[in-house]
Amino acid sequence: MTGHILKALSTREMERGPFESSDTQASVGNWKHWKLARDQSDLAWLVLDKQEASANVLSAEVLQELGEIVDELEKKPPRGLALRSLKPSGFGMGADISEFSQLESEADVIEKLSRAHEVVDRFEALPFKTVAIIHGACLGGGLELALCCDYRLAIPGAKLGFPEVQLGLHPGLGGTARFTHLVDPIEAMTLMLTGKTVPHGKAKKLGAVDHVLEERHVKAAIEAALRGEIEQSNSGMRGRVLSTKPARQLEIRQMRSQTASKAPPKHYPAPQALIELWEHHGGDSEAMRKAEIESFARLMMTETSRNLVKVFFLREKMKGLTKTKAEPIKHVHVIGAGEMGGDIAGWCAYQGLSVTLFDMEPEKVAEAVGKLSKLCEKKHRTEAERRDILDRLTPDMGNRAVVRADLVVEAVPEKVEIKHKVYKEVEPQLKKGAILATNTSSIPLESLQDALEDPARLVGLHFFNPVASMPLVEVVKHDKIADEVEERARRFVGQIDRLPAPVNTAPGFLVNRALTPYLVEAMVMLDEGIPAETIDRVAEDFGMPMGPIELADQVGLDICLSVANMLKERLDSPMPPVPDWLERKVEEGDLGKKTGKGLYEWKKGKADKKDKTAKAPDDALDRLLLPMLNACMACVREKVIENEELADGAMIFGTGFAPFRGGPMTYAHKRGFDEVRQSLETLAKRYGERFSPDEGWGQGSPVEAHEKTSAEHA
Numbered sequence: 001m002t003g004h005i006l007k008a009l010s011t012r013e014m015e016r017g018p019f020e021s022s023d024t025q026a027s028v029g030n031w032k033h034w035k036l037a038r039d040q041s042d043l044a045w046l047v048l049d050k051q052e053a054s055a056n057v058l059s060a061e062v063l064q065e066l067g068e069i070v071d072e073l074e075k076k077p078p079r080g081l082a083l084r085s086l087k088p089s090g091f092g093m094g095a096d097i098s099e100f101s102q103l104e105s106e107a108d109v110i111e112k113l114s115r116a117h118e119v120v121d122r123f124e125a126l127p128f129k130t131v132a133i134i135h136g137a138c139l140g141g142g143l144e145l146a147l148c149c150d151y152r153l154a155i156p157g158a159k160l161g162f163p164e165v166q167l168g169l170h171p172g173l174g175g176t177a178r179f180t181h182l183v184d185p186i187e188a189m190t191l192m193l194t195g196k197t198v199p200h201g202k203a204k205k206l207g208a209v210d211h212v213l214e215e216r217h218v219k220a221a222i223e224a225a226l227r228g229e230i231e232q233s234n235s236g237m238r239g240r241v242l243s244t245k246p247a248r249q250l251e252i253r254q255m256r257s258q259t260a261s262k263a264p265p266k267h268y269p270a271p272q273a274l275i276e277l278w279e280h281h282g283g284d285s286e287a288m289r290k291a292e293i294e295s296f297a298r299l300m301m302t303e304t305s306r307n308l309v310k311v312f313f314l315r316e317k318m319k320g321l322t323k324t325k326a327e328p329i330k331h332v333h334v335i336g337a338g339e340m341g342g343d344i345a346g347w348c349a350y351q352g353l354s355v356t357l358f359d360m361e362p363e364k365v366a367e368a369v370g371k372l373s374k375l376c377e378k379k380h381r382t383e384a385e386r387r388d389i390l391d392r393l394t395p396d397m398g399n400r401a402v403v404r405a406d407l408v409v410e411a412v413p414e415k416v417e418i419k420h421k422v423y424k425e426v427e428p429q430l431k432k433g434a435i436l437a438t439n440t441s442s443i444p445l446e447s448l449q450d451a452l453e454d455p456a457r458l459v460g461l462h463f464f465n466p467v468a469s470m471p472l473v474e475v476v477k478h479d480k481i482a483d484e485v486e487e488r489a490r491r492f493v494g495q496i497d498r499l500p501a502p503v504n505t506a507p508g509f510l511v512n513r514a515l516t517p518y519l520v521e522a523m524v525m526l527d528e529g530i531p532a533e534t535i536d537r538v539a540e541d542f543g544m545p546m547g548p549i550e551l552a553d554q555v556g557l558d559i560c561l562s563v564a565n566m567l568k569e570r571l572d573s574p575m576p577p578v579p580d581w582l583e584r585k586v587e588e589g590d591l592g593k594k595t596g597k598g599l600y601e602w603k604k605g606k607a608d609k610k611d612k613t614a615k616a617p618d619d620a621l622d623r624l625l626l627p628m629l630n631a632c633m634a635c636v637r638e639k640v641i642e643n644e645e646l647a648d649g650a651m652i653f654g655t656g657f658a659p660f661r662g663g664p665m666t667y668a669h670k671r672g673f674d675e676v677r678q679s680l681e682t683l684a685k686r687y688g689e690r691f692s693p694d695e696g697w698g699q700g701s702p703v704e705a706h707e708k709t710s711a712e713h714a
Contacts, residue, residue, distance in 0.1 A: 044078035049086035058141040059096035080226040092142020109297035124148035144175040154209040161197030168305030170274040172296035177288035183207040207233030243283040307662035322494025324487040333405035341411030342368030343467035349393035351496040356401035411439040420451035437461040445478035445505040456482040472654035501650035507570035511654040517627035520576040522548035533613040543658030553592030637696040
C-alpha cells in the first residue's frame, strides 16, 4: 500500500492506488478532503487531500470531516491507524488563515478554536495507536495534528516548524502544550519563538519525530510502532525539571530578554504571549491548551497580527506573479562579478541553475565563488550538496558563454556609457529568444535601450543587497519590451525563490525612489548635529530593522550618492540637499560596510555604535518617514507600480519596512491621508519645499478615485 501512496505523491493517482490495492478493503465513508480505508490486517489508513488546493490546510470543513471520521473510528476501532498526506508539497501547511482573518472578535476566534480543539483532542484520545508519516512541509497546524499521534515517522526531506510567530501569533491548536511536553521545552520554545523550520535530521535529534526512514520501509516501521518496538520521544530530564513554575523562572527571564531584543513586545506581542503561556501553565498540558485558545484569540485581534496576515497574503500574491507560461531559464550568464553581480551569480547557482560568471578581474570571480561556498556553509548544506552547488557556478574569463545563455545579466558599474559598451559587445552574440537583463538600481531603461538593435529583449532585474537575504526583485518594464520577455523574467524570479515587483521604468523605479529621500534626510539631520545613533534609534523604535544611517552604510555611500544625484537631475520634485561631506567621503573611499568605514566605523561586520543616545527632536520621525511615504504615493499615482498593495509589498520585501505596520501605504491609510498631507505641509514650511505633499494625498485625488472605482467594480 505504501508503494501506491509514494506513486500517488508524484503522479496524483492516489484515488486509484491505495484503495484498490490487493491488500486493501473498500474505502470507508465519503468525505471531500479525507480518504479512510482499512487493509486486510485491519490497519486503518487516513489520508488528507484538501480538495482544489495545492497544499493541505486545516480549514473548518477539513476539521469538521475529521470529527466525522473520529466518530466512525470510535464506533469500530481498527488495530491501529496511519495518517498521511496525498499532497506532493508535504504533510500539512497549517490553518486556513483566510478563515481566521474574517473573524471579527475574540469571542468568534475562541468559539472557532474551541471546536477545532475538541476534534483534535478526540483524535488524540482514540483507543488505538496512531502513526503520522510525514513528508515535505509539516508546519503549523499540520505539525499540531501530527503531534496528536502516538508516533511520527519522517521521510528524508521533511521539514517541521511553527511559523505562526511570523503572523503575529503562536500555535493555536494545542501545539504550545503538546510540543513543550514532547521535546526539551527550551528547544520547543526556541522553535516556536523564532518560527524557524528544522529538517528531518534535526527534528529527530529534538524528538519531534521518532524515526527517519525511506518510503519503502514505511509499512514495516508502522508495524514496528504498533508493536511498541520504536522508542517514543519525550522531553527528557530537562522537561521533568522544568515542569514546576519556579524551575522555569531563570529560563524565562533569559528567554524574555533575548526575545525582546529581536522582537520588541510593543510591536510584536506574540513571542511574549507564548512565553507567558509556558511560564504559567508549562507544567499542566490541559491548562496550557485552554489558556492557549484565549491567548491566540487576543493576538488574532491585534493590529500587528492583522497586518502580518495581510503581508502573508501579499507575499502569496507576489509569488503568483511568477507563475507564467513562459519557458524556464536554464542557463544564466552574469557580466560583472562585483558585490551585486557575484552574489546574483552565486544565488542562481544555489537555486539550481547553471551559471557562468565573467569579470575582467579574475580575483573578483574567485571572491564570488568563495562567498557562495560560505553561503552553503551558512545554510548548512552537506558536503555533497555544496560540491553540486559550486559545480553549477563556472568562471568564464573569456565571456564566451553569452552565446548559449538563456538569460544574460549585466551587473557592471552604474554608468550609462559602460553599460552601452557591454550591450554593443553582447547583443550580436545572444541566441534567439535569450533575454538581456540589467541590474541597474536607478537608471531609467529608456537611457539604456538606445544602444540595442532589439530593445524588446531588454528587461530590468533589480536585485537588493544582500541578494541571499533580500526577497525582492524589481522587474522593470519599458515601452519597447516584449510581453514574453517580461513574463519570462517574472518566471525566472520565481525559479530563484524571489518575489517580483513589476514596475515601469522611471528614475529610481519604486524602491530607490522612496528609500533615497529617507536616507538623504537622515544625512541632513546628521549634518545638523543630531547623532547617528539617535537618528537610527528613531527609525528602529518605529519598527525598521535598522536605522537609515546604518542602512546607508550597508547599501554603500557611493550608491546612495549616485542615486541621489540621478534623482535630483531627473525628478521634478525636489530632493533633500546632499551634504558636501558625503561627496568627500565617497571620493576618499569611505563607502560604508564594504570598506570598513563610512558614517560608522565597522568592526567584524557590525557598526560600532555608542550605547547612549541623545533625545531626538519631536519631528525626527516625520522628517525621515514622510518623504518615503510621499515618494510611494507619487509612484502609485504615476503608475510606476500598479497599486498601493504592490507598493507595500515592494517596500516591505525590498527595504524591510516595518512589516507589522502593513507597509507604507497601509500605514498612511491608518494615519489618514489628510493628516499625512498636513504634516508634510508643516515640514515644508519649516525645512523647505522638499517636503511638499504629492497631489495624491488630496481629497478627490486620482489615487482615491481609482480605488473608489475599483471598489465599485468589486
